[in-house]
Amino acid sequence: MAQTTEEVVNSYECSPDKQQMVHKLSISLAGDTPSRKHSKEDILRRHYQNLQHLEGCAKASQVKQVILPSAYSPSSVPLDDLQKISLDDLKLETHHRGCFVTGMTITPPYQFSETITIIQDESGSVASLILGFQDDSLLNSGASLPQNSTVAIKEPYVQMNEDSGYVIRVDHPSDIAVLRGDDPAVSMIMQFVAEKKEISPMEWKKEGDRAYLERKYSSAIECYTQAIDAGLKECDQTFVNDAYRKRAFANLAAESFQNAKADILSSCPEEAVDSKACFTIGRAAYELREYEESKNYFEKALQATPNDVKARKEYNRALARIGEQESGNYDFEKMIASVSDRHVRLDHADFNKTSAIGPTAYAGRGVFTTRDVQAGEIILCEKAFCLPNMYSGDGPTDSVLYNFNNGSQTRKFAQVALFQQLVQKLYKNPHLNQRLLELYAGDYERSGKEGDMVDGVPIVDSFLIEAIRIKNCFSSPRISRNLMKRAPPVQEKELTSAVWTRAAYTNHSCVPNCGRAFIGDMIVVRALHFLPAGTEVTDQYLSPDASFMYRRNMFPQSWGFDCACPLCSAEKRSPDSAHQKRRDLATKIKTEATKVPISTKLSTTTIKHIERLTKKLEDLHEPGIYATLPRLLLVHPNIWLMEAHRASKNHAKTVKYALELLRNFGFVNALEVEFQFEKGGLVNSESFGALRYAAEAFEALGKLEGKEKCMDAARRMYVVLGGCDVGRDEFLASGE
Template sequence: MDTHDVSHVPEYLRYLQVQKQNLTNAKAVKGHPAIPKKSKDEILMQFMSRRMQLMRMETPANPVNLQASFLPHAYPPCVRPFSALKKVMIDSLCLETHHRGRYLLLRTVTPTDTLTSVMAIVEDEVGSVLMLLLYNQEQELSGAQSLREGTVLVVKEPYVKVMADGDYGIRVDHLSDVWFIPEFDDLVPLSWRERVTQADENASTWKAKGNEHFDRGDHRSAIQCYSKTLEAHPSPELLVIAQLNRALSCLKSDRFDAALRDVESVLQVSELSAKALFRKAQALYQLQRFKESCETHAILAEKFPGNTMAAHENARASARLVEQDSGKYDFRKMILEANTLQPPRLDHATYIGPVTVKQTRSHGRGLFTAEAVKAGDLLFCEKAFAHAFHKGNASGLRLLLNVDMDKATIGTQAELIELIVQKLYKNPSLLPGFVDHHGKYKSVDVLEVDSIAVVDTFLVGRIVLLNSFGCPLVSRESHIRSMKGDDTAKKANEQFHSCGFWSMASYINHSCLSNARRSFIGDMMIVRASRDLPPETEITFWYKSPMNGDPTELPVDLQHWGFKCDCTLCQDIRSLKPSVLLDRSRISADLQRLFKRPKINSRKIEDTISSLAGTYCRPASEVPRLALYSSYLSLAAFYASSGNLREAVKFGLMSLESLGFVIEGGNIPHVSDAPLVVQTWGLMNDGVVGCWMILCFAYRELASPLASQAGGYAKLSYRICVGEDGTFDQTYDRLSNRVDGLLTTAK
């Protein structure tokens, strides 16, 4: 939704087709021995040479040379306990085969390289080597926790693929299919150990080693050492210290579920441990459990009133709880935060307003109003479950190829998949709520093996491609760009490279005749009603905008989501004869050419618009006349700037009415004391704000009482479009040198 889908662009479609052909070719060698064509020395030399070459390369700016992330055919993660797996060696592996019931014990023999996966050459116990490709691990295996030369690991149920260059590699997509083994583990052969663990290494020694790793920022190794401390029969005092230290390491590495378990264990034996209470409150905060975090802080404040850091964190948790309960946000402050932070992941809570999830008649579950709402009312304001930010240059963009779904997208979807997989893997308590959005995909029904979360990467990938939203940094900036531009199609269908996943928003079904509007501030999505809605009304917004200016592109193609839109607009389009649509398209093209001429011939344009209106038979209040909207609006702006204010009002109202608005009291001459009233709200887009401001401009001379009312509707429409109206006066002004009120200095 608003992501950059390039599945039908020839230059990118070719990449998808090549990947499909590669998979077909790979089937021909399935089951063949995975014996490398090169010697061990050749494999090592080639890897190191390519690594040095890539380190010298700059990120390509040519879109065709984007890094491509390829999702192969889906396969399930290993769900067998490790005790049920049998060890195999590299020379017994077969190509294009998932070796179920087997595992590899490996050691890295090179530093890592990173493109779309973390790569290294690994060897088994007899010295056979292959390339290892770990997907969705890039951010985890960085810094002090990087995959260093000599790292020992287990790959469960290994899969050997034929890579694009014809060489072989062990591909791992699921995080739980690889274990990083500490040097002291019994699985590590003596020949691979730098030193043998001494029998007299006690709990204190392991705790000291854990502290050393923590100080270096290697939280994974620190957790392993603190766990070893707990296994070494520590004293009661040392046991508590080790659990608290492990909890802190877990907090630092975003393992909030594990941190919570450790501090709960400490609180069972030391009910008033300040560190345990503080770290519990922190873990609950990061899991968005703000009420419980505040309750924990209340105990902490009562027992340890002098703890200033705890007081600060308590205030932060209390602020989030207020947002969560009331939906009251300082949106202007949030915009400043979004423009300052990179990535713009804001520290704010999710507010769920008068909405509820219910079953629909034909489109699964959807979101419905729980009470009557008015146009502009806040339905919910949701923090992204995960958000992948793109800065705006070529760096960081990837071409994501999904063969199973036959999709190609450009943006940060690959990064988003990695972020979500990591978050779920580290915090399995979040799994049930997330996998609620999988559609018909059949995944494994095992959530944990050997106390490790099992996360199906391909399930996450499917959910991201079906339910993620492309998003601007701030919708106000997108709105301003739209209003300053002159390409109507681009305005209506702006695509974004940043993207995120919002759980509540994912329940909203598509309709071209949407009744809600989404907007963004950083990783916060704001959803407001775009018309008055009675209770029990399904909330909808468009996945793809129908307002692209080309009648031949209606009804909107929703094959990606597996359904057809059944709104009255699409039903009407399907009922028309092809000749009518061709006439509509031809006349629309004629209008575009007329508006592009150096001198506007308003009479000719009005006659052509009348011809276009003749291709419609149902009133706009029933079926919006989208092909007429932009022409009416352009005429209104032309007449307003020419001083013909009566015609400006006439065509401004007609523009709104073409979107389905039903407006009373706005015609000229104005009936004394008759208010300007929107009886029915129509489709909402950025241009509606400018249209109301054009009316406001004209009414100042023709019917001054209506000017302020039109200005009020402009501000309300702005709130719906950008999510807030606190910045309206920084963006629009009646005294602007533009007839649509947009300030030329707005940015």
């Protein structure tokens, strides 16, 4: 279609401020009939104009602006119980409870920040349709709304729109059913449903076979389902059993593993399951992480066909996973070697034998040890529930998620991708819903129907998923041990955002008793010191340089709790005026110290000036409060002084400030070089670096006993920070 010279702006990518303004205007018109001033031709012209604009510019240079409008509940009513209405019956800012609309997509979809297409109903009326929950660039199956698709939208939500008068907005994937227009099997399904055409069981099965060979698994599953239903009516059990088995293979290919298992077992009695069926169930059980069941079925497959190489390989994989589950023994060297830019999703089982989720007296549920755990021992090793392979450094982002419900802006594209992938994962894997939906979601009001199966799909509340993501996601590198390098390359500092559903139950403490590390999509949680059975496992949510006043505000604001850890409880006894003095002086020291970079040769006068300010800051910490606790505001001044003296080759002062740094991280015996992992010490890359600098300086001073004590502590710290001891000695010897 022709593009007019004055219309060169992509109207589908308007700013969030404008969207919010239109949204407010739309709310003021709630219940009104939408304006019909835009003709079908105008709506189509604008849609093709936007498609042309998107294709004509570099997508990489644009920022995706994903919008979460005012929250509303997904439909929980079966389609058969809803009343059909036309597009002309729709009202603004109305969710049309008890109703549904149908239509056909008459344009190719626009896919960038949102998926947008134009639908037309039986009367010829048209409307813009927005899928707000899905970014098709993250999918491998092509467009989710190809042209000539038939859609049914349950309890549609309508908003005002300047381009088309109004739009139907779908934010929950369970609110829309799609029969894809690029699928030949759809025409048969439509003839059967709309035209009431009689189709034989064999025709259904043949069309299912065709769709399966074309890798259109959802259509194959639907065709086999119709074949099964028709075959049952004709009492042809042999035919039905064959259709069940074919549907099982389609479900396995579509990664619908629970259904694949059920179909195989429906195709024949348990005692009559053959080698191929056993293999299929074994594969499905493996993907469902039911490794013991998987092993048993592969054993049966091998009993029937002992020389089956594929079955033997899968059997050995299941045995390896069972070993990991039971003992927590992982081949960490192999695990680390397998991680690459393209490969971060690893094939390993979870280990949680030494921990359990239970109630706490102060913060809902938490993680507790089930037996005595030694310092450095694994408490938990878990595969991510969802982890986008999208890592970014500190550079610009290409995605922003605007949440109109709380005014937040999520500017890390991995977090935006995580939200969208979580929505899709729950929709496509109903058996996983409970794992995610049990997590804390702040004050988001649940309906209680989330995850229920309606019309063959689970009810998915996208707003609830985002509320859960905000409270439970972790930032993670590809491999944590790389962050321990003194100057890691930019790509090794890049982070993604992910959810680990068991680790998410770990509550916060500013002086935690565990440390976490990441290897691909595996999180490894280890004890920092001896933990008796029944001890609550605590982690750290905020960076250790945060002042008390900052932490006091951030915890309720971000996670909905007031921290009652030993450090916060003690610091509450110090008046706000004292905290403010310390914070102001720490800010002053940072300003003074950053005037001259460490790489520049520092004058003695500059170093002594920072030393005097740091001593003044130290004196502002009340001994009665901080005698055995971290003094976090002193951390960065100590880091600067340690590095400044190291650059000047003043080894004695390097030792002094390295040990001061350890003391300010809570290792109160560090000054006597009697370093132990003790309650209150913070294990992180900075304390690890302090040990290495101290060891280096001790060696230069000829104090080898001091060097060895620091190196011994660094070796133990390495295991916690890196998740394992792989490459430890080489790393410490390299001086990286």
